Amino acid sequence: MSEMLTQEGTQGIRCGYIAIIGRPNVGKSSLLNRILGQKISITSRRPQTTRHRILGIKTLAGIQAIYVDTPGFQDKERRLMNRYLNRAIDSTLEEVDLILFVIEAFQFTKDDEWILQRLRRCAVPIVLVLNKVDRIIDKKSLLPAIATLSKKREFAAIIPVSAWKGDNVAVLESKVAELLPEGPMAYPEDQVTDRSERFLAAELIREKLTRYLGQELPYALTVFVESLEEEKNLYRIAATIYVERPGQKAIVIGKKGEGLKRIGYEARLDMERMFGSKVYLELWVKVREGWSDNERLLHHLGYADT
Template identity: 75%
Template structure:
């Protein structure tokens, strides 16, 4: 997978590549495929990714630091939405290149809005046309490429399928070519900068998103209160915070069945990731107005630094 991804020279390349795009264009799916393992949760809902997540891909003479960002949202209805946009904005200012990801044959007003935000950038921008596997006729890509290219001059344009892995190697080669020369920053066996405690909370939130309706996933968050290691076992206790009592009842479900199922699926995902047994205990608590409370947002880990 890694062979042929670097240029034939004696220089080491290392740098940051931001995955930028509106919600649900496949940023996290792409990151997971490149890394060969799951470090960023996925679901067919906006706000699935709420934190910047670093994915580290180390090659023989290059290290690519992919930064998965929250999807840009043009409607900042709540404080948390502004935080997510600020997180993506600050990432743009700190990286060496940008992968602007859009859906193949679907360029929306939200994509246009993001493109305008990228117009001031002076670093290389690669247009990534994702989900080409959904096109019945690949010739449909040509008019879209022409349309977007009239709006901005891109360093490169690469069509891919993050889900099926089509043309990912070509994208990786292009990214490495654009990296600056410099020493590797992380150990070669490190895959992300996030610890297991953070990943545990994200796995729980992913399962909640997949089990709940259209609105509820946006008014809940997960905090791991304890994470203890006992020989080949992790004992994890986590709290799911919602805004209202009615939401708490929905998360728990009839006779606690929904919460039990979420806990079971999250535990299985953790055991696969952590390669050890997991004992998981979940509670649901109410914190009114937390998505608009700056103090609570900070305590829940939503910080732009």
């Protein structure tokens, strides 16, 4: 009897997991944020900004689309961390109902081809998303490009979008809803992500480091939130930025500490917008040699569960 009620209650409801994959810096996180209408995944122009799988959940009438933002594929896999990231992507592909393969319009590279070959064993529908079409002046030139790409494999659809401006994103969402399987919703209707406030705070700090340090940014840099305490109308957050060498520590801190102050200030403003509360943020910078190739430290810093 209860099974019958459950089936009747979910009839017509579509719910499923959608992996957003692609090479680094093609706009996967920007696309997720645009779909959700709010910032969940950090972004920057620097490749490999995203290092963790992040769920973005969008619930509408009768539809729950659970997007999984993934790190960019690491084709060199030189460090243990890179191998963890690729493992996270591969395990995601085994669990989803649909894949959005994001590339830059008119820039199907050898790295894109490498990813496409990796997708051959995937049995779920794949939608090819051509991002950054706002940069194309002659939109008619997209038609022959789409025709060429359609020969590479049988895609469920090829959809040009601009994650930055929002162009055609509604069309993409409509196609996603059409391809999702029927089934009960997996999360409460008001839930937007599966990640904790600690995780989101650490990511916002790392985003500011990525954006403001630019080319000076040490690749082997991460952020760990030591404590997060919520009081009335106030979050007290203490976080440590880990680098691998003393020289990198000096780069992060900056002259007379101005770099660290700016990063902390900008991160705090974003946290206050995200949490809807005042934030008191303390930041430290510590050296941990070889952390990105140390299994014990990677587990401690959360990379084993990316």
